[in-house]
Amino acid sequence: MSTTPEQAASEVDPTQENVEDSNLAIIARQPIVDQHRAVYGYELFDRSTASASHTAASDAALLFNALSYAGTEALVGKKTVFINCTHDSLAGGHLELIHPEKVVLEVPTLPDGATQEEIDGRVPVLEALRARGFRLAFNQNALRRAYGNWMPLAAYIKLDMQAFKPELAAPLVKFAGNYAKATLVAEKVETPEQFKMMSDLGVKLFQGFWFAKPSLVKATTIRPSQATIIQLINLVRKQASTAEIEDLLKKDPTLSFNLLRFINSSGFGLSCEITSFRHAVMILGLKKLFRWAALLMTTSRADGSPPAVGQTAVVRGRLMELLATELLPPEECDNAFVVGVFSLLDTMLNVPIEKALESVALPQPVTDALLHNTGVFAPFLELTKACESGDEVVFARTAEALHLSNRQVNWAHLQALTWAENLNAD
Known part of the structure; x- marks a missing residue:
C-alpha cells in the first residue's frame, strides 16, 4: 500500500526540534491548497540551522537537501514545490540540477528605491528561467506599474492577506486578474472569513495558518568525506570515463548512496528508477555531476x-x-x-x-x-x-x-x- 507524504515523512513540532543537529537535514513545508482544501503544492523553508538568513547559498542548500537528503517523495510526493529565491540565486548552477516542471520559483520584488533600469534589468534572467520551463511566482508588490515588464512572465501572484484591508480585496483581485494572466494565491490566510471572501472573489489557491502551520520534515544525512568528493571533482574536471567515475562510486558507499538518492528524487524528473552507478553518471552528465559534487562538498565535513x-x-x-x-x-x-x-x-x-x-x-x-x-x-x-x-x-x-x-x-x-x-x- 502506498504511503502519503504525511505518513512517509517524520514530522515534528518546529518549536521542539533541535535544528542544530549537524546530522539532520530539516526542511519546513507549508501546504498550498485549492478551494476544496486539497493540497496543490508545498512551500519549502530550510530549517537545518538556527539562522533565519535567506541568501543565494541557503536557496541552493534548501534545494540540495530536499533532493539529496530528505527524500522528495516523503517531502512533497508528486505535488508542486514552491521555493523562495534571492535574485542572486536565480543565476545559480544549482538550478541546473532540478527538473523545471517540478518547481515554482518565488521571486521577490526589488527593495524600495530600485530604479526602473534595475527592475527592467532583471527581465532577461526571468525570461531565461521561463524558457527553461520554470514557473515564476511574484508577490503583490509586482502589481505596481514599475513591474509591468515582469507581468507576462508570472505564473502565480501571491496576495498577502495581512497587507491589505478586507474592503480592498475585491479591487485588488480584479486588478490582478486584468493585469496578469496568472493564478492568484491568497497567502497568510488565518480565518475562515478570509478564505470565504477570497474564494468568492475567484481566487483558486490558498496558504496560511488557518489550513496548516509549517511542519518539519527531517532526515538523517550520510555525508561522504571531503577527500572522496575532491576525488570525484578531480575525475570530472579531467573528463574521466564513466568507468573511472563508476569505480570511485563503488569504493565509497556514502558517495554512491547520495548520488542515487538525488537522481531518483522526484525533483530530478526521471520517470524510471536508476539503480546502477554507470547509468546515474550517464544520465547526469559531467557538468551536472560537477555541480552536484561541489554542493555536496560544501555540506560535508573534512575529516x-x-x-x-x-x-x-x-x-x-x-x-x-x-x-x-x-x-x-x-x-x-x-x-x-x-x-x-x-x-x-x-x-x-x-x-x-x-x-x-x-x-x-x-x-x-x-x-x-x-x-x-x-x-x-x-x-x-x-x-x-x-x-x-x-x-x-x-x-x-x-x-x-x-x-x-x-x-x-x-x-x-x-x-x-x-x-x-x-x-x-x-
Whole structure:
C-alpha cells in the first residue's frame, strides 16, 4: 500500500526540534491548497540551522537537501514545490540540477528605491528561467506599474492577506486578474472569513495558518568525506570515463548512496528508477555531476579539519571562477574554480600540498598556480587570498595587474561569500 507524504515523512513540532543537529537535514513545508482544501503544492523553508538568513547559498542548500537528503517523495510526493529565491540565486548552477516542471520559483520584488533600469534589468534572467520551463511566482508588490515588464512572465501572484484591508480585496483581485494572466494565491490566510471572501472573489489557491502551520520534515544525512568528493571533482574536471567515475562510486558507499538518492528524487524528473552507478553518471552528465559534487562538498565535513576549511575552499573556488569570467574563456573559469578549491587541499587532507597533489591529475596551469604560484591562475589566487586576509597592498597590486576595478572584485567576493555561507553551518 502506498504511503502519503504525511505518513512517509517524520514530522515534528518546529518549536521542539533541535535544528542544530549537524546530522539532520530539516526542511519546513507549508501546504498550498485549492478551494476544496486539497493540497496543490508545498512551500519549502530550510530549517537545518538556527539562522533565519535567506541568501543565494541557503536557496541552493534548501534545494540540495530536499533532493539529496530528505527524500522528495516523503517531502512533497508528486505535488508542486514552491521555493523562495534571492535574485542572486536565480543565476545559480544549482538550478541546473532540478527538473523545471517540478518547481515554482518565488521571486521577490526589488527593495524600495530600485530604479526602473534595475527592475527592467532583471527581465532577461526571468525570461531565461521561463524558457527553461520554470514557473515564476511574484508577490503583490509586482502589481505596481514599475513591474509591468515582469507581468507576462508570472505564473502565480501571491496576495498577502495581512497587507491589505478586507474592503480592498475585491479591487485588488480584479486588478490582478486584468493585469496578469496568472493564478492568484491568497497567502497568510488565518480565518475562515478570509478564505470565504477570497474564494468568492475567484481566487483558486490558498496558504496560511488557518489550513496548516509549517511542519518539519527531517532526515538523517550520510555525508561522504571531503577527500572522496575532491576525488570525484578531480575525475570530472579531467573528463574521466564513466568507468573511472563508476569505480570511485563503488569504493565509497556514502558517495554512491547520495548520488542515487538525488537522481531518483522526484525533483530530478526521471520517470524510471536508476539503480546502477554507470547509468546515474550517464544520465547526469559531467557538468551536472560537477555541480552536484561541489554542493555536496560544501555540506560535508573534512575529516579531522575544521568545518570552516571546506567552506573557505569553496569560497575561494567560486571567487576565482567569478574573477576569471571577466578575463578568461569559459573552460579556464572551470580550472580557476579547481585552483581555488584545491588551494586548501593540504589543510583538508592534513598533508603537504605537494603530497596532496601527487595522486591528483590536474592541468599544468592549475598545478603551476598551486605549487609554484606561477602561470595564468597565480594572480587570481593571490588576489583571492588578499580578499580573504584583507591585505590591501596585495589586493591593490594584483587587482591592478589584472585590470579589475575594486568594485568588480568586491562584488565578486560578496557573491562568493553569499554562495557559500551557511552551507557548512554547525
